[in-house]
Amino acid sequence: MGLALTTWQVLVSGPLLTPDEHLSRALVRAVPDAVTERLSDLGNIEAAVPVLALAALYAARRGNRLGALAAALAMALVPAFVVPLKEWTARPGPLEPWAAGYFPSGHTATAAVAYIGAALLLRPYTRRPWPVAVASALTAATACGLILRGWHWPLDVLASLLLCLPLLCGVGLAVRRGVRPPA
Incomplete structure (x- = not known):
């Protein structure tokens, strides 16, 4: 429901965009770019996905193939959900008003599903x-880095976190069902 609300606000230039823009302007470049770029990089596929892959391999070796499969599926669904939303909303970026495709944040979604998964x-x-x-903490650091660097609006990041909640709930459920009782 939260994702639908934020998406609707972006599509119709609703009242939530004004505080979103004010908050972004107050936060952008409040921390040196060298720091915020590194935080943002935690959401790169090259950084986040190997963490999930190693955890999935470990869980599968321990017998939780269902949990490992659910986590891999959740990660595969991230671009399947994020890319169409980016194209549909075509929201410009905080520092690049001529560019489009900033809503929701793919880096935040990747970080959330990879690290929390x-x-x-x-x-x-x-x-x-x-x-x-x-x-x-890693997911929050990624989200803060993206906002502070000016690569995403706060609402972009919030929408990504809301998008990931059902995916992560599915992973959590599969993990609980797939854990073998101790011998």
Whole structure:
């Protein structure tokens, strides 16, 4: 529902865009570009997907093939959902008003599904909260880097996180169903 609301606001230039633009203007370049670019890079496919792949391999070796498959499917669905939304909304970027395709943020979606998906896969084997905390921190760092650098509006990032919620809920459910009881 949140994704539908944010998408509608972008499509009709609704009232949420004004505070979104004000917040973006206040935050862009508040941190040096060298820092925000590195944070943004955490959402690159080359950085995030190998983390998920290693966690999926580990879970599959431990017998949770269902969880590993669900995580891989969730990652495959990210571009299947993000790319059509980018084309449909054609939202310009904060620093590039002549360009289009910024809504929702693909980097944020990639980071969320890869890092949080990996944490969900590892959680049954660690029995500690740190995988989810680390994954959430990496996802938040990516999102903040994208906003602070001016590569995405805050609403773009929020929409991506909302888009990933059902995907990650599916991964979590599959992980729970696929974990073998201890021998």
